[in-house]
Amino acid sequence: MAHLNTWWYRFLEDHVYALPEPPPRVRTKPLEVICVGLPRSATESLQHALLTIGYDHTYHGWDIIYEEPNYAPQWVKLCRKKWFGPLDGNTKFTQEDFDAVMGHSTAVTDAAGSVFAAELIEAYPNAKIVLNYRKDLDAWHRSASQTLANVKHNWMLWIISFLSRHGFWAWHVYLDFMWSGIFRGLDNDIETGVARNGKWVYKEHCNMIRGLVPKERLLEWTVEDGWEPLCEFLGKQVPNEPFPHANTAVGWHNHEDKLTRMYMVEALQTVVVLSVFVLGAGALVQKFIL
Numbered sequence: 658m659a660h661l662n663t664w665w666y667r668f669l670e671d672h673v674y675a676l677p678e679p680p681p682r683v684r685t686k687p688l689e690v691i692c693v694g695l696p697r698s699a700t701e702s703l704q705h706a707l708l709t710i711g712y713d714h715t716y717h718g719w720d721i722i723y724e725e726p727n728y729a730p731q732w733v734k735l736c737r738k739k740w741f742g743p744l745d746g747n748t749k750f751t752q753e754d755f756d757a758v759m760g761h762s763t764a765v766t767d768a769a770g771s772v773f774a775a776e777l778i779e780a781y782p783n784a785k786i787v788l789n790y791r792k793d794l795d796a797w798h799r800s801a802s803q804t805l806a807n808v809k810h811n812w813m814l815w816i817i818s819f820l821s822r823h824g825f826w827a828w829h830v831y832l833d834f835m836w837s838g839i840f841r842g843l844d845n846d847i848e849t850g851v852a853r854n855g856k857w858v859y860k861e862h863c864n865m866i867r868g869l870v871p872k873e874r875l876l877e878w879t880v881e882d883g884w885e886p887l888c889e890f891l892g893k894q895v896p897n898e899p900f901p902h903a904n905t906a907v908g909w910h911n912h913e914d915k916l917t918r919m920y921m922v923e924a925l926q927t928v929v930v931l932s933v934f935v936l937g938a939g940a941l942v943q944k945f946i947l
Contacts (some may be wrong), residue, residue, distance in 0.1 A: 660845070661833055662741045670730065674825040679726035680751045682760030688781045690715075690891065692766035693774040693866050694789030695839070695859055697800045698882035700767035702907075703789055704885070705901035707764045710893040718768035719912065722827040724903040727824035728758045735773065736834040771862070772835050778869050786870045788877045790863055798855050804909040805836055806851040811913055816919045822926040824920035838889070844873060 660666070672944035690712055692703055700717065707715040721729055735754060742748030759765060771775065778786060791797040806813065809832065832847055840851025840858050866875070870896070876890040883900045887893075889917065 662737070668734065669825070670829075673696060674822045674829075676727055676822055676826065677729055678730070681757035686763055688755075688759075688763060688784050689778050690764035690769045690787060691774070691781065691784045692764065692787040692789050693778070693862075694766075694787070695771045695797075695801075695862055696767055696805060696836075697797055698789045698791050700770075700789065701765050701903040702880055702901050703878055704764075704786070705903055706887065707766070709896055709898070709901070710888060712764035712908060714762045716762040716769060717766055717898065718760075718831075721768065721830060722792070722823075722916065727823060729830045730850040731758050731846035732769070732830050733826070733834055736830070739773070740834075740838055745805040748781055752780045755780060768831070768835050772839050774862070774866060775869060777865075786866065786875045787887070787890070788866045788870075788875060790859075790862060790877065792879055792881070794856055796860060797859065799849075800906065801851050801855055802848075803906055806848040808832060808913065809846070809848050811917070814913065814917050814920070817917065817924045818894060818930065820924035823922040823923060824916075826918070851902070864887060 686764075690707060692700065692707075694700060694746075696718065701719070704715045704717045721732055735750075735758070738748060738750070738754075741831070755773070758771065765777070766787075814824070814828070817824040819825070833845065836842070836847045837845050838848055839862075840847065840850035843855045844850075869879075876886065878887055878890075880900070880902070884895045890897045
């Protein structure tokens with residue numbers, strides 16, 4: 658990941674693909690639940706469940722790239738602080754750091770909750786911690802390989818990431834930083850990061866959480882457990898409806914297709930502007946030089 662800390666990437670972030678900086682969010686209600694399980698561990702199902710029992714808003718990884726105004730650049734800054742902090746090693750995260758991007762949320766799951774698990778646990782000492790995990794590690798690994806790691810083969814999305822500012826930040830925050838970072842993709846390759854390191858990262862991540870959080874503050878939970886243990890832990894009434902199941906592999910690819918369509922409009926606008934510029938420059942060269 659070292660090349661991400663060079664002037665070139667900072668130039669791209671600060672100038673070429675810069676987005677208007679959104680106002681920092683201000684926390685108006687406490688962050689009560691932090692779900693720290695890695696992606697593809699029922700994170701979106703858990704989001705829907707928490708919304709159902711009253712945790713509105715529950716922040717999910719899709720929020721990072723869907724919401725407007727877009728806070729993906731601020732998440733990249735947090736990633737830089739985590740992985741490219743001061744050389745004395747004294748990097749300190751505060752509630753204000755996280756409130757600025759998700760101060761409207763009372764719960765968090767998926768990428769933000771797992772990538773910054775240790776920092777969130779320390780910053781919000783009164784929040785309850787849910788370690789959402791999958792019992793079948795091989796099944797999780799297959800799922801992560803078919804979704805997270807497979808994004809790099811979406812050539813259309815990759816091309817669009819050069820032509821669309823929002824497309825750039827979606828690719829940058831996840832493929833370059835969050836996923837490559839948490840899966841120790843030292844070659845900045847999420848595919849090999851998940852393939853080589855996914856299983857041991859998963860086990861070490863779960864063990865880290867168990868070591869950080871007192872038992873009375875922690876719930877280890879799988880989607881098969883359903884409502885009862887989750888609601889008992891959070892002190893909520895069990896809803897009279899089936900537990901939600903969201904973001905299957907098909908659902909994931911539907912998200913990819915939706916994002917591709919969203920960013921395509923901006924990419925085509927860029928192509929038009931560049932074409933006009935090139936044609937105009939060519940006409941000037943032909944008129945005054947040739």
